[in-house]
C-alpha cells in the first residue's frame with residue numbers, strides 16, 4: 001500500500017541522532033494554530049499557489065482540463081468544485097507559482113531513495129526519521145516501512161503527536177528505536193483551543209509508551225501566549241518525571257515562519273497572539289525541568 005508523502009528532507013540534523021533522512025507523511029488529527037507545515041494537515045493532495053511568483057502568463061488556465069482556473073487582476077483563482085487536483089497546471093507553470101503538495105510512494109520507492117544515502121547515515125550514527133503530519137495516520141505504510149528499514153539495520157525514529165490508537169502505537173513501538181513525542185500543553189482546554197483536540201489520549205499514550213520501555217524524547221514547542229507559563233511547564237515536568245524510564249526533553253522555541261505557507265494554501269493565519277520566547281524565559285523553563293531532574297535541551 002503506497003503512502004502519501006509531502007516532503008523528504010535528505011540531510012536533517014534536528015530530527016534525531018546523527019544525519020538523517022526525514023520523511024514527512026501527509027495527514028494529521030491535530031490542527032495546531034502555529035503549524036509550520038500546514039500542508040501536512042490534510043490527508044489529501046493539495047494545490048498551493050504563491051501569488052508573488054505568478055507572472056500572469058495564463059499557461060495554467062490553458063492547460064487545465066477542467067476549466068477550473070481563471071486569470072484575474074488579483075492572480076489565479078481556482079474553482080474548488082471543478083479542480084480535480086490532477087497537477088497539470090503545476091507541471092506547466094514556469095515560475096513554480098503553482099505547486100502540488102503530496103505524492104504517492106511505495107515502501108520500495110522510499111527504500112531506493114534511502115539506500116543512496118546509507119553510507120552518510122551510517123557514518124554519522126544517523127538514520128531515518130518518519131514525521132508528518134502524524135505518521136500514525138498511515139500506520140500500515142509506516143509499519144511496512146519500519147520493517148524494511150529494520151531489515152537493513154537503519155536506525156528508526158518516529159515523530160508523533162501521540163493522537164492515535166494505543167494498540168497501533170504499541171505495534172509501531174516494536175519496530176521503532178526512538179520516538180520524538182510532541183507535548184503541546186498540559187491543560188486539555190488550552191490544548192483543544194490551539195490544536196483542535198484535547199490532550200487526554202496523548203497523555204495516556206505517552207504513559208503507555210514509556211511503560212513499554214520505548215526510548216522517548218518529549219518535544220515541547222515553546223510558545224509565549226500558549227504554553228511557556230510557569231504553571232504549564234511545572235505540570236509538564238511533573239508528568240514527565242513520573243513516567244518510567246529516562247525521558248529526555250527537547251524544547252523548540254517558536255518562530256513565526258509559517259505565514260508564507262498558509263498564504264500558499266490560501267488559508268488565514270492568525271499568529272499575532274503568539275510570541276517568540278526570550279532567552280531568559282527559555283532559561284527559566286530549563287531551570288524548571290532541572291528541578292525535577294530532567295535535562296531539557298534546546299532544539300532537536
Ligand code: SF4
Pocket residue numbers: 047063064065066067068069078082083084085086087088089090
Ligand atoms: S490541479 Fe488539475 S484540475 Fe486542478 S486546477 Fe490544476 S490542472 Fe486544473
Ligand code: SF4
Pocket residue numbers: 053054055056057058059060061071076092093094095096097098
Ligand atoms: S502558469 Fe504559473 S505563472 Fe503562469 S499564470 Fe499560471 S500560476 Fe501564474
